[in-house]
Amino acid sequence: xALHFEQTALIRMNYWLMKSEPDVYSLQxxxxxxxxxWDGVRNYQARNxxxxxxxxxxxxxxxxxxxxxxxxxLMQISQANLDDPSQFDPGSKYYDAKSTQEKPRWQxxxxxxxxxxxxxxxLDRLRQEFQPDDLWVVRQGNRLxxxxxxxxxxxxxxxxxRGKA
DNA sequence: GCCAACGTTGGC
DNA sequence: GCCAACGTTGGC
Numbered sequence: 001x002a003l004h005f006e007q008t009a010l011i012r013m014n015y016w017l018m019k020s021e022p023d024v025y026s027l028q029x030x031x032x033x034x035x036x037x038w039d040g041v042r043n044y045q046a047r048n049x050x051x052x053x054x055x056x057x058x059x060x061x062x063x064x065x066x067x068x069x070x071x072x073x074l075m076q077i078s079q080a081n082l083d084d085p086s087q088f089d090p091g092s093k094y095y096d097a098k099s100t101q102e103k104p105r106w107q108x109x110x111x112x113x114x115x116x117x118x119x120x121x122x123l124d125r126l127r128q129e130f131q132p133d134d135l136w137v138v139r140q141g142n143r144l145x146x147x148x149x150x151x152x153x154x155x156x157x158x159x160x161x162r163g164k165a
Numbered sequence: 166g167c168c169a170a171c172g173t174t175g176g177c
Numbered sequence: 178g179c180c181a182a183c184g185t186t187g188g189c
Contacts, residue, residue: 021187043172065187123188141170143186 015154016049016059017071017137018111019145027061027072027116035078035112039086040094042106046146051107053077059111060149060157062137070122071157079110117161129156 018038020026030036041047053059057077063069084106086094099105123138132139136147149157159165 019187045172067189069188141187143171145186 013151014052014054014057015149015151016053016057016077017062017135017147017149018059018075019062019064019137021065022063022072023066026063027075027113030061030075030111030113031116033113035110037079037082037085037110038108039084041084041108041145042094042096043144046144047106047108049146049148050109051081053080053109055080058114058154060154064145068122068124070120070124070126071117071161072120073116073161074114074158075111076114077109078112082108082110084108118163119161121157121160125160129160 022028025036038050041050055077059075059077060071061073061075063072083101083104084094086092087096087099087104087106088101089095094106096105126135127138130138130153134150134153136142136144156165
């Protein structure tokens with residue numbers, strides 16, 4: 001019945017951008033590992049975005065602090081709302097003494113490798129194509145490592161990365 | 166390596 | 178609750 005298709009169409013997909021320094025962990029590392037827990041985020045606004053992610057959401061993998069910086073590819077959220085294990089590990093640089101198993105402060109997601117873009121999209125290109133209010137990564141001074149991307153912008157990024165724009 | 170931007174901490 | 182000091186991010 002038609003109602004079935006209308007309900008299917010109500011499923012929401014959200015899009016994100018997540019930064020990593022490729023010297024620390026790159027898209028190519030994720031291609032090798034197939035999936036990884038995105039640990040180490042210690043900013044509350046970024047954590048809140050991580051907590052709102054749902055399985056099946058897509059995230060752009062952004063290479064930061066490298067030359068040139070930019071979007072290298074795509075990944076998919078494969079597990080949602082995990083407690084970041086590094087907060088409990090005294091040997092980790094991300095250890096948080098104020099976190100307990102009963103009251104963890106930091107949540108994250110598991111991401112799964114999706115694709116490496118045929119065309120790496122440099123920050124320069126992103127600045128040419130998008131406005132700071134539409135894509136926060138082109139805002140000057142923006143340091144958030146996890147940001148939402150509006151669907152219409154995400155569609156354009158996908159087209160550019162796949163060489164269809 | 167420099168440094169602007171900006172988040173966090175802690176004294177008051 | 179203010180805000181100076183401090184630490185970190187990340188482009189260049």
